[in-house]
Amino acid sequence: METSRYTSVMGFLLSVGILFQGCDSAVKCRNDRGDEVDWYILYKRPNEDKLGLSYFYMDESTNGWILSQENISSDSGTLANTLRPLFDFYDRKIEGFGYMLYSDQPPKPYVAPPSFGHSKGVVLLDKASGVWLSHSTPKFPVYRNKAFWPDNGNANAQAFMCVTYPYKQFKEIGVQLKYIHAYSYDSEIPTTFHNELRCVAQRDCYPKKEPWFSQATLTSSRGRNFISFAKYTRFGDDLYSGLVTKNIRGNLYVKSWGKMHHNRGLPSNCSKSIPNHVYNVKEVKLPNRRAFSDTVDHSKWCVTADGDWICIADMNREESQMKRGGGAICTNDRVVGMAFYRLIRNFEPCKDPRSTVGRREL
Template sequence: MYLMDSYIFSLYLFIGYTTIMLSPYLLYNFWAHLVCVVMGDSDSKTALWLTHSTPQFPLRRDVAGFWPSNGNDNAQTFMCVSLRYDDLKHNIRALPFDYDLPEDFHKELRDAELSPWRRSVLLTVAFTYFSLFSNANAWFILCAEGDLYLQLADHLKSDIKVQTWGRQKERTRNVQGKDHDVINIDEVKTDVGEWEKCNDHSKWAVTTSQNVHWTCIGDSNRSPSQSERPGGALCIKSKGVTDIFKGFINDWEGKGVKGSTAAAGSSNSKVACTPEDTSDDEDMDIDSD
């Protein structure tokens, strides 16, 4: 918890992105859907990028109220990546709802605080992080409008399976894209538990085409309301990581249906949310979708 609390000191940069209008610091009249935290230390020249699926986290810059009360209700995903301090200027040009930038921070980072959202794909750079993985592994951050996961499939040149919140009344079904398909995951099974789409709020995607090994941790669900605002994903190229996430998949929309019918939204999955479970209000409480 030390790193999460350390932003209160003057040497640290803190910027939070979210979907919910919680703070008077919000500068623009549209909503982004970037649920992440960026922290930087100007002395050590290091930074952390945390992307996750928990709505309203961090709730506020208050240690006592840092974690939202509803954060324990459903399954969530977190990915924390270390990067160079200088890389922040490429990655934080989005929509902050809360921030703490000391006056002595580098000018380009303070300028990034006020940069308007660029309403186009922001692919900046493919990173290699020697501190976490071998130099054969690449990272990139994708921010886009529309169906984030369809754009990921097109960019990665692969079919993908996607886990997102399953309680939307208008959850986007499987999509047969021009070149690649996007298939919804309905059930996840791990060594520590099983989650169906009705209680799994995690957001991630994994490539399924042969010899394509990408895993992405996202912040957007799949619904029309989500497609109207920007969302993002942090992706890693690693066969080991991809194999692990593929192993989590226990059921998916269209399982057992071959060819284009499965990709076009046909589902014979045993997983179905009951009407009382299907609620946009639940998403509004935790992440507005």
């Protein structure tokens, strides 16, 4: 009799615990302490000074860049804390949890066909909230391994943006990833989740008709607006001069990778056919560190001259990427924008001699 009563009470308490646990999602962007944050941006240094695992961090509370005391591969750093629900899922299947890892440069054994978008990211979610982590690092995260950081990520600078969204926003995020034509290399999206996300995870989604781009306003869990710009391969133009600068005000300074290999880089663009100038950033200096060139900086971002707009992006400014899908996630925040704008040390002027001189002295 006592055993039966004990079992009933424990069963009730367990069900209540599960109920309350389900009301407060663990799937959120998290900082170095493991505290939940609405959004964050990381900027990992290149390895020029043997500091290739150190990173600068920013969120709504920091008022600009701070140097993390962790390294990027640490199991107690920002990325590991954010990815924890995925690691838990690897240990045991958790009902009501979904994820998708996508990349144009996925880890082995996968190879992404060039018909897919030039884009890298992580989506984690449950029915309460989720995170969209957009980044620039090839082979990240390592396939089904809690040692998530790839060695190839050490050499170059990289950027990450994580935003916590309510569950309902992942329907629209699925649409944006469809236009990007993201290559999903690992995923498990429950059948009860948004079909738009499941379709991308199954590599079965891409636009079938015009327009060949999509713009969406996404609202974070704490009410901050982000604008997602996405272009499909048939858009046929540069992401920055063909889409971003036509939808936000101000001259745009674009930081993309300077090593173009066999591809032809696009010059800075001051054409009258676009409403604002688009300049290539050639050199960056993080706080209290030496400046480094775009040839060791694999991050992709752009900022307006007044700092009103900042975007973390997927694409380089080169001819070959005019024919590929990709996107940018932008926010109208002058504190964040100026933190990026102040990093710029050199940019490429347009060929027109009347255009802006390409060097800043801070």
